[in-house]
Amino acid sequence: MGSDDLFEAVSHPLRVEIVKLLAKGPRRFADIKRELRIKSSGLLDFHLKKLDNLISINKDGFYVLNEKGFAALQAVEAISKYGWQRRAFYLNLLFLIIVNIYVMLTMAEWLPFTLVVTAVWMIFYGYWTFVKRHVSLKPRS
Amino acid sequence: MGSDDLFEAVSHPLRVEIVKLLAKGPRRFADIKRELRIKSSGLLDFHLKKLDNLISINKDGFYVLNEKGFAALQAVEAISKYGWQRRAFYLNLLFLIIVNIYVMLTMAEWLPFTLVVTAVWMIFYGYWTFVKRHVSLKPRS
């Protein structure tokens, strides 16, 4: 999958919006124009032409994302999900602490086992999050 | 994570190459210039300035990807991996067929169980691949 022209295609905010909109379902020209509050037909025409190889027109004349368009959508979503990876890690950590406290209070004999299992899990998950995916501990860089 | 300016940053082939290169490790100006065979310093300067908020300069004066840069890298990788999802599905299917044949030939009494488990797995995996991620069955659209 050539990433060069694909990024160029979604390198304008409006085109990202169009891709996101078409991911929800097929739309006609005027639907896109209305839903994204675009005043000029020429403007929409210009950007649709830029998105040429990410979208297709189906048999009813609706614009739809093609496979390359969905690939672009995954790239867009990868970025918006990126900021959540650190938060997901902390939520996971919190959850496992609660589990351990619960085990300690109700079935204390299982605590060593639970502790080891959750610790191993957090080590693997932490490695994957912070080393492999380069998420940093500080919220701002 | 604002995806707009991020896509704009990697909307040029050379800038994608720079991000991929810096993902391998810190580089100095002349390193990038040499490794990507860029003739003009001005050209590299121009594109590095465009990548301004994806990269930082560390204490040794090396260019490095910052967190936003790694987010961009994930987007780039999401696209290059996209073409493999269908192939991965077929490889998985092939593997499960082989497993079933093996089970049939060596421990035939387990076949109904294996068949059900692998079928359920393929249904879930297929749903995730083709419906949720919009990978199409035809190689070309």
Next chain:
DNA sequence: CTGCCAAGTCAACAATCCTTGACACGCTTC
């Protein structure tokens, strides 16, 4: 001191991008 390299900066210019606004053509509805 002289020359060379690293690490840029800057001016200039062509190419392209983005946007507007005008226009076209077909279909429906009053």
Next chain:
DNA sequence: GAAGCGTGTCAAGGATTGTTGACTTGGCAG
């Protein structure tokens, strides 16, 4: 048949981008 909507196309022009090549500044080697 006139008005209005849907689905565009096109020309013009300012803004931005991409590229080159000349220039600068500082460090180091001979």
